[in-house]
Amino acid sequence: MNRLRRRPLAFWAGLAAAVLSLLVPIALNDSQLTVYVFIGLSVIVVAGLSLLMGFAGQVSLGQAAFYAIGAYTAAILTRALEVPPLLSLAAATAFTAVVAVAVGLPLLRLRGHYLAFATLAFQLIVLSVIGEARGLTGGDTGMPGIPTLSIGPLAIQGQYRTFIYAYVTWVLVAAVLLFNRNLVRSRPGRGLRALATSEAGALAAGVPVVRYKLQVFALSAAYAGLAGGVYAFFVSYIAPGSFPVLLSVQFLIMAAVGGLGSIWGSAVGATVVYLLVQLLQSLGTGPGLPPQLPAILSYAVYGLVLVLIMLFLPQGLLPAIQGRISARRAVSAVESPARLARLD
Amino acid sequence: MLEARGLTRRFGGVVAVDDVSVGVAAGELAGVIGPNGAGKSTLFHLIAGHLRPHGGRVSFAGRDITREPPDRRARLGIAIAFQxxxxxxxxxxxxxxxxxxxxxxxxxxxxxxxxxxxxxxxxxxxxxxxxxxxxxxxxxxxxxxxxxxxxxxxxxxxxxxxxxxxxPRLLLLDEPASGLRAGERERLADLLRGLKEEGLSMLLVEHDVAFVTRLASRITVLDHGRVIAEGPAEQIRDDPAVIAAYLGRSRERADGA
Structure with a gap:
């Protein structure tokens, strides 16, 4: 038990990151705060994806579909049915998880590339359903005028609207990351990591493989649904175009860049990729540049980043940095999941 | 404790396991041996629940588990070490x-x-x-x-x-000694012997006759998917049918050369 006691460097690094990210919004202007919120929402989605892919070994190329379902559920509930926003957000999260269970029951029998394509197909179906159900969703023109988040009479609006959303997002990110950390270091967490390598071995050890796969799929969808719900309240306008397939790819790259199987890596990956994409967008939209340039840059860069990461840092950014540090400290260089289990 | 009766499993036209019955009494270390291709691994997976039998039943502690998936069997107290x-x-x-x-x-x-x-x-x-x-x-x-x-x-x-x-109440071991060096094999034998003394019931499926006869009290011999002999270790070692199954082919080959 003694080896579990020492507070490692990672703990202090994590604490520093938490404090820093808590202080950052004070220094930001409104448009920077908007970026901060979007990064936070990405972190939430990517945290779920990292759990699904990095720990349980199941691929999803349709995570933006769950993001969309969360956003539309929250929007429809508050706008058409006048459900209080907070309740709508909870309902959107739960409903997205339920959809994931219904979809996952048949899909999770597939593995690897087949599962990736099936989830991709699922997203295309969701997008066309949203586009066609005009009475409910406004079709391709989208849903404007979604109310903002509120608790009773206290609504997030006015001068500090974006600032408050930044902190709402921060709290949700912190909760999600802590949830993940708790889950990974537990009986079901070990079961998930086990079934990623060998389903037969996990079954024989008593791991209810089918149930766990379904649960982690639903969980990752619930995170995406939650983030989608907040997104709808924050931007107050959603359309099918807000949730393209490219967004699913972006989530996947964020997860890979941060480090699949690394809990805090989701935050690193989402931040790095989001800022990189922003940077390229602003580079591509300069005066005198062709209008297709931003799109080309982002597509090309997704591909390039993924290739580079897979070539040089196959475990992802954060585990690679952690590996460097612990190698320098002459601690035995083990992979991150192995070390994670001993952090507390 | 464990009772497998009349287990049969076919792969296409090949009957890999044909009407095989084995059992493990409480506290017993029972062995299953057989030459390569005798159907040992198939039998093991039928008992472990990773394969469904086409005929026969498996019961554990008086309860029919033929249709229980492996994770449920684990919960009932059956643990597995794969080959x-x-x-x-x-x-x-x-x-x-x-x-x-x-x-x-x-x-x-x-x-x-x-x-x-x-x-x-x-x-x-x-x-x-x-x-x-x-x-x-x-x-x-x-x-x-x-x-x-x-x-x-x-x-x-x-x-x-x-x-x-x-x-576990029962430990199923599939060829635990295969690929091990002599020293590792000794340590494994010691471990299994110790567990037996502590009262753990075990079923040991193994190719290596010497390894099993040292440990198991009762042995079932498979060949071509069928039981060809069954009994205490000493008796099995000298059984002509068993010797023929293990050595017969090499003798034929030697004769032919």
């Missing part, structure tokens, strides 16, 4: 062993998420039992190493430690 080592990559030896505790623990996603009391209590028990299982298997030193970094012999032992962490 093809199925360790979990990216996890330490200790964590691998802790997975075995799924059989007798209960807490799920929510309890882990919210760190509820049952999670805390069970995690303590799991860690304690896993460390005990590792010590028992002689792997205490390797607890924090990545499981896949160990040599094959120790990986086999990790599987057995994982099985022990499940606190």
């Amino acid at each position: 093809a080592v199925r360790l979990f990559r990216g996890m330490t030896v200790l964590e691998n062993v802790m997975v075995g505790a799924h059989a007798w623990t209960h807490h799920g996603f929510w309890e882990a998420f919210l760190r509820l009391p049952r999670h805390r209590r069970e995690e303590g028990e799991i860690l304690a039992r896993a460390e005990r299982a590792l010590e028992r298997a002689g792997l205490g030193e390797a607890a924090d190493r990545l499981a896949e970094s160990l040599p094959l012999g120790q990986q086999r032992t990790v599987q057995i430690a994982r099985a022990l962490c499940a606190d």
Whole structure:
């Protein structure tokens, strides 16, 4: 038990990151705060994806579909049915998880590339359903005028609207990351990591493989649904175009860049990729540049980043940095999941 | 304790296991031997629940488990060590062993998420039992190493430690000695003998006749998917049908040369 006691460097690094990210919004202007919120929402989605892919070994190329379902559920509930926003957000999260269970029951029998394509197909179906159900969703023109988040009479609006959303997002990110950390270091967490390598071995050890796969799929969808719900309240306008397939790819790259199987890596990956994409967008939209340039840059860069990461840092950014540090400290260089289990 | 009756399994036109019955009494170490291709592994997977039999029944502690999936069998108290080592990559030896505790623990996603009391209590028990299982298997030193970094012999032992962490009533072992060096083989035999003395029931499916006859009290011999002999170890060793099954082919080959 003694080896579990020492507070490692990672703990202090994590604490520093938490404090820093808590202080950052004070220094930001409104448009920077908007970026901060979007990064936070990405972190939430990517945290779920990292759990699904990095720990349980199941691929999803349709995570933006769950993001969309969360956003539309929250929007429809508050706008058409006048459900209080907070309740709508909870309902959107739960409903997205339920959809994931219904979809996952048949899909999770597939593995690897087949599962990736099936989830991709699922997203295309969701997008066309949203586009066609005009009475409910406004079709391709989208849903404007979604109310903002509120608790009773206290609504997030006015001068500090974006600032408050930044902190709402921060709290949700912190909760999600802590949830993940708790889950990974537990009986079901070990079961998930086990079934990623060998389903037969996990079954024989008593791991209810089918149930766990379904649960982690639903969980990752619930995170995406939650983030989608907040997104709808924050931007107050959603359309099918807000949730393209490219967004699913972006989530996947964020997860890979941060480090699949690394809990805090989701935050690193989402931040790095989001800022990189922003940077390229602003580079591509300069005066005198062709209008297709931003799109080309982002597509090309997704591909390039993924290739580079897979070539040089196959475990992802954060585990690679952690590996460097612990190698320098002459601690035995083990992979991150192995070390994670001993952090507390 | 374990009773398999009339198990039959076909693959296409080939009958891999044909009307085979084996049993393990409480506290017994029973053996199944047979030459390559005799149907040992198929029989093992039928009993372990990874294959469905086309005929016959498996019962455990008086309960029919023929249609129970492997994870349910694990919960009932059947633990397994595979021939093809199925360790979990990216996890330490200790964590691998802790997975075995799924059989007798209960807490799920929510309890882990919210760190509820049952999670805390069970995690303590799991860690304690896993460390005990590792010590028992002689792997205490390797607890924090990545499981896949160990040599094959120790990986086999990790599987057995994982099985022990499940606190099983019956341990199924599929060719645990294959691919091991002489020293590793001795240590494995000692471990199994010790577990038997502690009263654990075991079914040992193994190619190596000498290994099984040293350990098992009762042996079933398979050839071409059928039982060709059954009885105490001493008797089996001298059974002409068994000798023929193991040596017959090489003698034919020798004659032909």
